[in-house]
Amino acid sequence: MMPMPADANGNGDIFGGWIMAQVDLAGAVLPMRIAKGRIATVAVNEFVFKQPVSVGDLLSFYATVTRIGTTSVTVHVEVYAERNPQDLYVVKVTEAKLTYVAIDMQGQPRKIPPQD
Template structure:
């Protein structure tokens, strides 16, 4: 994963979000590393897409597809041995789509109990029918 050091220096947190849902926890493995020893950005993106689909599934109640990655920001590298916590929150429910944010926090192997926000993303998923066409989301 490439990342550019910036004024966004890593802020160490002592707790994880309480206003979002924990939707996935995962530990990257050696096969997920690039030549620099960091975890592939594409691997992180795939995990975010999985995590992002959890809340929309509650609304679409059936088949859905990722229709847009509205934002994806790598804030810090993900390292081998990190415990990643993926948190998600509903942004919007439309006629056929659901938009969510996903924030990813790393608990470094050597500093457990401290968290660093490594990635944030916004995804839109669309409810689809058996032919892959958008279908309306039923409202309760």
């Protein structure tokens, strides 16, 4: 994912809210697979901005499941930025812990199916 100029604030740094939205999307992939259906974000347990993100940074998101409960899945997401293509280097810019809950068609919590 590469942030664009419209995602930047007046100082040229990418909005924290834009990064949070991308982390939420990336973090939801594994819980959706585990829940085998619809999920909702119920908690942002931790969110740490370690470095600013700039236009032109190429972001990579890595999610790891840290807990599977009866109705919820918690994930840890790390975000890395590739910078300076002429002399490439990678830096961790953000990490977060989010919890998602499996929900039914009425938006009510439902049990996570047994894992194979």
